[in-house]
Amino acid sequence: MENYNSNFYIPHNQIDFPSIDDPFYKYQNNGYMMDYSSLHQQNFHKKYIPNQVTPYWPKEPIIRKSSVCQTPIVTLDDYPGEFNFQFSLPVNECFRTNLMYSKKLLKVYIKMGHVLPMRFSWSSFHGDFWLRTTMVFREDHDRSIPVQRCYAHMASDLPYNQNINASQLQHVFRTGNVRSYYHCNNGILSTLTPLNNPVVGLKDVPIDFLFYCKNSCPTGINRRPTMMVFTLESQTGQVLGRRSLQVQICSCPKRDKERDENDLQNPKAKRSQEKKSVSNPPPVPPPEEDTESSIEEDQNVYSLKLDVLGEENYKAVLKYAYDIMAGYAVRTGNFEILKKCSEELHLCF
Amino acid sequence: MENYNSNFYIPHNQIDFPSIDDPFYKYQNNGYMMDYSSLHQQNFHKKYIPNQVTPYWPKEPIIRKSSVCQTPIVTLDDYPGEFNFQFSLPVNECFRTNLMYSKKLLKVYIKMGHVLPMRFSWSSFHGDFWLRTTMVFREDHDRSIPVQRCYAHMASDLPYNQNINASQLQHVFRTGNVRSYYHCNNGILSTLTPLNNPVVGLKDVPIDFLFYCKNSCPTGINRRPTMMVFTLESQTGQVLGRRSLQVQICSCPKRDKERDENDLQNPKAKRSQEKKSVSNPPPVPPPEEDTESSIEEDQNVYSLKLDVLGEENYKAVLKYAYDIMAGYAVRTGNFEILKKCSEELHLCF
């Protein structure tokens, strides 16, 4: 429990997923089969997979006497607490077709079957800490209703419902950490994951979340907005910190994010009209550039902290930072520095 | 088994439906609750309910040695057979918000939870006949796949899944006849209903169908087109006649029917443009009419058979026929003739 390697991820080859090349794949997609494509992309979250491969159910679990939380969720308010509990999401994961993050709305849009690679940090390097993750309905009047999977996604003949522990079946999300507990308190479901201190050189602990139902599902979440609430707990279940994040599991993260952001700016405006003029701006020729480079390669690493106005600009800066380092890596053959720097690019909440 | 009264319908008060006035009704509508409103309208299919009320599961069922059909469905072709097997739908039920019939497409659009009041006729007045009803996928490549309810609609805690026989749970439709068998042959589901000869004065036998899933349901029909196949069977399960009807269980029968008919006429045309100009025709002032009536009331009944060009015209003629008789009924107080004549208005397939 002292080293990074106990934060294990599910090895792909141990999940009973049909091959994407299976000719029945399309045919079996009867509306509630999962899109496994992300889980078949060899490099999808490669950097999170430690070298060591462990069985899905570990023989020596990290034990807590009780998985009960001392104070069930009554508020969503952020509470860093005495350990300055924080979470983040690697920026290079934030603007993909399968996972979009809206900085304006502080909201994650993610497709079912895909990975939300969260990072968590707290200021103590000693003691046993746990992460509890609970999905709740965002609206006050739904807050006490348990968030559970729909009937269709709980069907036991679905491939991703086989070879799982019975306690996982109703959970909308599962973690990538095989040592997580799947807890149920009066129908309110949560996961409880041991938080080991970050490995040397990293300042936070990665924990993946995978989603097995959608926000739109009838008999389940049924189109209601949801949040994931992360609490830092002590070994005895005392709440030491709390952070929450709005999450929507949907089929078109990009579209839905753009729609929501547009609604925020233009309430009650005719959406279809607005979008058209936004998505089809008049073409502007790119400015001429001098791409000649005569600068010596500099081996030093400079820490940079800056605020950028506007998400597009923000993303552009990030992309540029990544690309310029990629150019460096290609020229020098030093891909290590690229890997390290790009992992440092986190989106903090 | 010799009289009309053995074609019983489910008495409303014996179905375990929540009251429409229940304050939880709206709240419980989590996407897969049924719209019970039709079943609460006192007069909805009043005329089909015989005076005698029978328990939902009859104590003395009409027995067939085996519910197996000698020749399972391999074709959808119409086959009147030696008994001239026919079916029809009362026209006054054909153009409602809950049930639309497209004469162009020979297709029924019906909301879940609502009644399709079919009528069946055959030319023999002696012997024991049975109606088998099977729902199949319209497309050849899906024909052999069983049509069953989705997981969400099979949930046992839904009110309309309680107090039913286990054999009914997977069936997309149920009949209004309590003596129907619910058969399963390798997953292919069908109902088998005793066909008693029509009562004196009627020329066909009414059988209601109620729907408990939708064509759009994931893990169920999943947006595939379906047909209901009706076969006339002998006491030994020999097929004596066959008729089929395209049925789509959906939330907006009128809209979907109009869309389909529009698609038929304007294949690949921009639908949204077309519909707008169709649904908002330029206003035309109605022609002046002389509504003075100086004709003596005629007590004779005249049989009429005619073909009308165009569905709107066809409906207009039917409505006019109904209304003119209604006027007669109001003037004379003879509502019997109205009832009898309007029931004669059937839409034959």
Added chain:
DNA sequence: TTACAAGTTT
């Protein structure tokens, strides 16, 4: 009845 939401198809 219209507009919207959100999954699926092209």
Added chain:
DNA sequence: AAACTTGTAA
């Protein structure tokens, strides 16, 4: 990515 479908809400 755009268009279409189809359930739901206003």
